[in-house]
Amino acid sequence: xxxxxxxxxxxxxxxxxxxxxxxxxxxxxxxxxxxxxxxxxxxxxxxxxxxxxxxxxxxxxxxxxxxxxxxxxxxxxxxxxxxxxxxxxxxxxxxxxxxxxxxxxxxxxxxxxxxxxxxxxxxxxxxxxxxxxxxxxxx
Ligand code: RTP
Ligand code: MG
Numbered sequence: 001x002x003x004x005x006x007x008x009x010x011x012x013x014x015x016x017x018x019x020x021x022x023x024x025x026x027x028x029x030x031x032x033x034x035x036x037x038x039x040x041x042x043x044x045x046x047x048x049x050x051x052x053x054x055x056x057x058x059x060x061x062x063x064x065x066x067x068x069x070x071x072x073x074x075x076x077x078x079x080x081x082x083x084x085x086x087x088x089x090x091x092x093x094x095x096x097x098x099x100x101x102x103x104x105x106x107x108x109x110x111x112x113x114x115x116x117x118x119x120x121x122x123x124x125x126x127x128x129x130x131x132x133x134x135x136x137x138x139x
């Protein structure tokens with residue numbers, strides 16, 4: 001398994017607010033190489049599967065509604081220690097707790113609409129990348 005890659009989504013709120021360019025600039029300036037990228041929209045079934053780990057949580061319905069309401073930017077990123085370093089770059093789930101200069105600190109409004117996703121393990125990075133991209137679309 002490739003362990004120097006992570007998977008990200010710029011979530012519908014970030015795309016709606018016109019933050020794609022600024023967020024990608026921050027990601028690449030932080031040393032991540034773009035391995036794969038596309039603008040896409042998740043169906044309800046996609047979002048229910050992608051976030052299946054949260055399906056018992058009280059916010060699950062709201063999360064699926066949010067993640068399917070408009071296009072997202074899905075991308076695979078490469079860097080040494082990618083998963084951990086990317087989680088540091090995006091900041092805490094709740095932007096109110098996200099460190100100064102992190103992507104959620106700069107671009108997110110609330111714990112439920114928090115601008116960006118980052119995989120939480122190498123194993124999930126591989127699963128989530130394969131969910132959105134065929135092998136021939138990763139470079
Ligand atoms: P993500 O998976 O999207 O990178 O976010 P995360 O690891 O920081 O947070 P996680 O616990 O996996 O939650 C997934 C997403 O669900 C929404 N959420 N809403 N209303 C709430 O209390 C609540 N808690 C979580 C957020 O969009 C969060 O990123
Ligand atoms: Mg998560």
